[in-house]
Every structure is written in structure tokens, then in C-alpha cells.
Amino acid sequence: MSDELIQIETPFAFNEENQREFDKLIGRYPIKEAAMLPTLHLAQRQAGYITPAVMKYVAEQLEVSVMKVKDVVTFYPMFFEEPVGEYVIRVCHTLPCALRDCKEVLDHLKAKLDTDVASETNLAKGTTADGKFTLMKVECLASCDVAPVIMINDDLYKNLTPEKVDEVLNNL
């Protein structure tokens, strides 16, 4: 993908706070490219998801090709290339959580939010019509002692049951 082929609708640039954060980041590594993951995290937090404009901007900042940024974005599940809901709900479904009935939690969430589960290539599938929630399955969240667990944005919720899920959603 050469740079000219990318259609940029709305250009992207860091706001002042993130620019300051970025300047700090870049000083930590002997090569600029190494700041890729933290920079993409920053950009995603500001833009909501990684648009072509974000990729182009990040590529310029880190002095690498857009292709390289795209390469990285597609590798890591935490970077989204499509819009997601205001709340991203990650339901752990690996073995220890499965042994503690995570399926019940997932089914309850599906019914309650009236949505399917997103796949990595189709986030819209798991996003509610009002754009408020995106429901996705993730692998072990390193909290198997308090299984089943879900993460809503940055917060972890433990020992869940369908009733507790209702409570959590009501308190959002």
C-alpha cells in the first residue's frame, strides 16, 4: 500500500496532552520505531479506533512507512480498525473461566445487549445498534482465580453471575 493510495477523510493529529505524552515516549528508545505500540495506544484512545489517517500520522511521527504501521495494527487484537462502542466488553472464555461457567455470562450479555459476539475482522457484528457497547470474547485475562471475569474498557469485574452482570451494567 503506497501512501498516495490511502484515502484520508479527516486528518488526525495528537492533541496537546497526547503530544506531550508522545514526546516523553519517544525519548525512551534508541530508535523511534520502538515507540510504535505505546503511540498506537495513545492514538487509539484519542481517535476511538485506528483510521487510515491515524496510521499515516503515526508513520510520519515514527519515520516509518504506513505499511509498517498497518502491519503492526493488524497483528495485535487490541487495536481496532473499525469503530467500537463506548464500552468495550471483553469476556474471557479460556479454560479456567470455562470451568466456572463463563458461557452463562456470555449468553446473558448477548441476550441483554441483543447483539452477537464481535470477531476480529467484524467488530460491527458485536456492536449494539446504539453504538454503546461492543461485545467480544478474549483469551485468559490472568485472573483465573476470580473466574469468570470480564473487562469493561479498563476495569476488571470478577466472580460474575448473570445477576452480577446486570448490576455491573446498571452502574456503568
Add this chain to the structure above:
Amino acid sequence: MVEEKRILYEHLDVPDINTFDVFRQYDGYKGFEKAIAEYQPEEIAKMVLDSGLKGRGGAGFSTGEKWSFVPRDIEPRYLCCNADESEPGTFSNRYVLEKNPHLLIEGILICCYAMGIETTYVYIRGEFTLGKKMLDAAIKEAYEQGYLGEDIRGTGLNVNIYTHPGAGAYICGEETGLIESLEGKRGQPRNKPPFPAVEGVFRKPTVVQNVETLCNLPFIVSNGVEWYTQMGPTYADTRFDPPKPDANTGTKLYCISGDVNEPGVYELELGLTCTELIEVAGGLRGEEVKAVIPGGSSAPILTHYELDTRLDFTSLTLAKSMLGSGGIIVMNETRNIVDCLLNIMKFYAHESCGQCTPCRWGTPWVRDIVQRIADGNGRQSTITRPKFGIAENGRWGDTGETEEIYEDLDLLESVANNIANVDTMTWNTICVFGIAVSWPAVSYMRKFRPEFEAAIRESKLVTLPVAEATVPPEENYAYQQRFVPKEFADL
């Protein structure tokens, strides 16, 4: 009953232990201060070697030995702390990061002092937002207090620590995958050699160490090697002449989850048995233990015949499994092993980085076979074949009996063994993720074969009683492959 032995976790639940002041009150940074006041860097490295400390992240490689491979004449050298903790069933690093981050900083300082390292990157998995926040705050405090930065405590030592967030890829826990990811690329593991100790991040010598491993260092320095080596069993490896001591020293943060009453992290001396650990964790939830995964989902499964296996590096290797990350997952009699394997294979199929053909294609293939069996579409041949085994004359050969052919089980074993062969321990892939796939696949299938056969025969998942589901040791190739444990006498 075995007592918990809290060393790394001793002060974990002290309120505000995450702040510098409280940490200091509980002897925080004393190990580091002792190191710089009383020892030369080489002496610290020697101590760590003598302590027998083995890496807690998965491979269980001697930490002191790893340090000795680092060339001292190439500058700069780096330390990468592996806080990617994504092995299913493992959750001990998370508590250190969230509750006692200064302990990790102290461990890092000791490692940096011993190895002459000035820059440390802590690679934290992306989902650990709280852990990263707590560690960042602790690092900031340590800079303010003069325990990080330039000329630490007037010794001329410079150390900087930076946290680096991952973004949800399991393979970035593999040390060279971590390094690639840290350099801002896809987390695809590198061919080895060169090992990271020689050529790691930014093509410089790099020490990669797990959080728990680093947290052991302050205590080794504070209390001495002798104190440390008294914990845990040391075996004599009699394959060498004279026998080489095989140390399993120290404590381990055992993470236990699944069907026990009180899942959690228990810090215990290395070397207790599965049965004892289940007891410590409040006992089994259910009637009977069906299976135990001893070291994270990558480890071969243990059956109820093997519950006396001691949970240390040597004993588990002898049992053809591994301690790995110390994530123990217990399954009771209601669990279906085919279903459990399916869950794990979905995980691996999702997490393969896609570099090597056997892993990229083989792992989803294994998953599909297990899925097919679980869905009731497993393939069975209509013909039978001669059964090989121990024949009448006592030798391996035709037993005169016939056996049914379960095509899908043969296929499963063949595909898995072509990713990585679990009997010869050779792999056709760049990294040992390949082994992490075929180990569970083959061991579950061999040890719980009746349950797999039943699912194929009856075209649906059948959960057999424990005794029927498990192949007894004497009939099982998987067990017969064990080394002879007698070779390792107690020292």
C-alpha cells in the same frame, strides 16, 4: 498439611505497600542497599548462580547461567522484564504489579547492578491497565527518592526503567517475540541462536526475565544463598559422573484455578505434590480429581494416577510434563476432556503468530479435528487392524488381537507430532509454541483415549467416569516414556 511460605508475597496485603514509605517500613530496598554496599557485581551474579534460582516464566532455565552468557564487553546491555503473563491459568505476576510494584523495582535494580545494565523495559500485557498504572506510579516515586535515575545513592550507578504496553498477543510472552514487539514490530519470534543474551533487543545483549524471577533477587541478597537453598528439594542427577546437583530451590507462586474451593495464588516451597496443593487450595470442588494441568495450558496433563507427582522443575520433567509458569488447573469428574482440549486448541489456533507453516496451518487443523469429534462428527474406519503392543514373547510386536481404527485420533496425533514431535522433543517451528500445541493435544488424547473414542463412536460428547476415562499407566505409551526416576536420588 503443607504450610504456606510467604516470602515474595509476605507483605502483599499490607495496606499501601505500593507506596515507597510503607515499602521502606517493611525492609524495602534493603536487599538492593546490601548489594551495592557489600558486594561487587560479579559476586551478586555468583550468588544468583549458586542459589540455583530457575526462571519462573516458563522455561525454568537457570538464571545465573543465563546471566553468564551475556558478553560484558558489548554496550549497552538491556534488561527486559517479562510481565506479559498470558499463559492460561497463570495470574501471579498481576498481583505483584498491582499491589507491590516496588518489590519488582528492587529486583530490577539488583539485576541491573549485577549485569551493568542501565536500561530496563518492563513489557506489560496491554490488558493490565491497573498493573501498569501502579508500576508507573512506583517508578515515579523511586525516581523522586533517588532509587532510579542517575548516580543512584551516590554509587555512580545509573538505571532507568520504562514500562511498555503490549496489545493482546500471547506470543509476545515468548522472549524473542517480546523483543520484536518491543522494537515496534509484529511479535513474531526470532530464530535462535543467537539467543537474546547475546543479541536481543536493538541487537544488543539482553537479559529477559520474568517478574517473579526478579522478585526473588532481593531475598537472595538479603538472606544469603544458604538460606535460599534450604528451601525446596535438590536432586542428584546421576546421569552425570559424579552426580550433578539439580536444584529446585526457593518458593513458587503457585496459581491454582478450576475445580478447587479456594482458587488463588499460594506461595509454597517447591516440591509439594499435586494432592497437597489441592488440599492447600481448600480441597477439590467435586467428588474426584479427573485431571490436573500442572504448568499453564501448554503443559501435558496429569491423570489421577499421577497426583503424587511433586510440583517442581525436575519431577515434572521426569513425569514428561513441566512446571512452566506454575498455573495449575484442576478438573473434577464432571469435566469432559475432549471439551477441555477443544477450548485449549481454540486458544492456540487464535494465538499462532503465523510465521511457520506447520504451526500456522497445523494448529487450526488440530482444533478442527477436536471440534469435529466434539460435534459428534469424528471419523472412524469400518475396518480393523492388527494391534501392536507387548506380544506373548515379551517383545514389541503383533499381539494377535485386532483394534478398531479411529482415523481422527491417528490424524490428530500425526498432525500434532508434525508441528512438534512430543516423543523426540524436536520441533519443526521457529519457537516452542509448537510444543505448547502438540503437548496438550497428544497427552490429553493418549491419557484419556477412552473418552475420545467414546465421542467418536457415539457421535456425541460422552463424559465417562474417571476410572474408565483414564488409561492406566502400564498400558500407556505416554507414561512409559518417563525417564526412570531412580536416576535422580535425593541428595
